[in-house]
Amino acid sequence: MGLDIIVGIKYVPNTTNVNIDPKTGTLVREGVPSVVNPHDLVAVELALRLRDRYGGSVTAISMAPPHAVAGLEHVLGMGVDRAILVSDRVFAGADTLATSYVLAKTIEKIGRYDLIVMGQETIDSSTGHIGAQVASWLDLPYVYYAIDVEYTGDGFIVTRELEDRVERYRLAKPALISAKMYSLEPRQVTLRDKLRAVIERPIETWSNKDLGLDPNCVGLRGSPTIVSKVEFTPKVPRKNIIFEGDLREAVRKLVQALVEEGVI
Template sequence: SYVLSKAIEKIGDYDLIIMGHETIDSSTAHIGAQVASWLNLPYIYYVTRLDYRDGSFYIERELEDSIERYRLTKPCLIAIKMYSRIPRHVKLEYKLRTIFDSPIKIWTNDDLGLDPNCIGLRGSPTVVSKVDFTPKVPRKNIVFEGDVRESVRKLVKSLIDEGVI
């Protein structure tokens, strides 16, 4: 989050920063909040809808049992809720234009003015001690056809035979 916020500072002149709500490496959902904190920006997560009118962003976020609505002024940061929108396919023409018209910038730690004590393993507040992968378990797929009562009897017998119940 620190490095991202420094890169955003270097780019400057932004109205809206859009992020996903969590990363795939740890699923801690803290990067957006931390970037917003580093940049001193208002922040809303689990965003499912975004509109811009009259100089403000109108935002909806979906929680477990409610939908909340907010109005934010620029600049601000939002984190989009996973699966809230299906991305549109970008035309090949636009992809190629982006490749040729937008050179990739590479910045060093010095370019971003990073504090060495805030980056890398030394600067990380979390340390991953171990990553385990669960083995793939073979699964059975049995379809019981015919009379419902007979199918239920077959299902129960099968579950007993397999030691499930």
């Protein structure tokens, strides 16, 4: 009774250390390489664990420019079975609504699936919209902050973890879940799987020719969100205070300083 799972990934600039140009005040993007959104790797890990447990397949999808193929190769290297890159100029400039629409239509076209797994959010925009929106386009039950899934044959028991409690939901299949970030450690890329990704190349590229979507509903034109202004939070100058003394004394001074600053 294998599980056919679709997992969504986004290939994002690795913004772990983003530098701001002191002169222009803008982000230094020169030569910043992209990575698979780390929170999506948790979704991939969850999907792979479910496949390993119940059998079936994992298909990764991503709506992105062609260079995102490297991100799909990365998750194929982790053991994902198949990947679909949805790439078309008309999809460019999409907000979360237009993106989720394209992803939903992609999933519809894939057709056969039991479960969709997404990451909680992305490191480059942190909206957390996509999972909920795709679920609503496809009219699927949706649970977020998921940390584990049990397959019951006709549905799933999804465990989700909140700050103060753990909840269990019973979902009919097909369903969509977002994996809680940091809840699982993504597995490593292996030689065997990477070799398969490179040699068999189980990556398809779909354009809007394959999906046939109304250009008014995708890309910039299908995006009602307007980013009117971006403001950076003011940089708080660091005080560079070093607290001397033995550990106990230094910590006491530190706590006192934090209290004085109103931080704690």
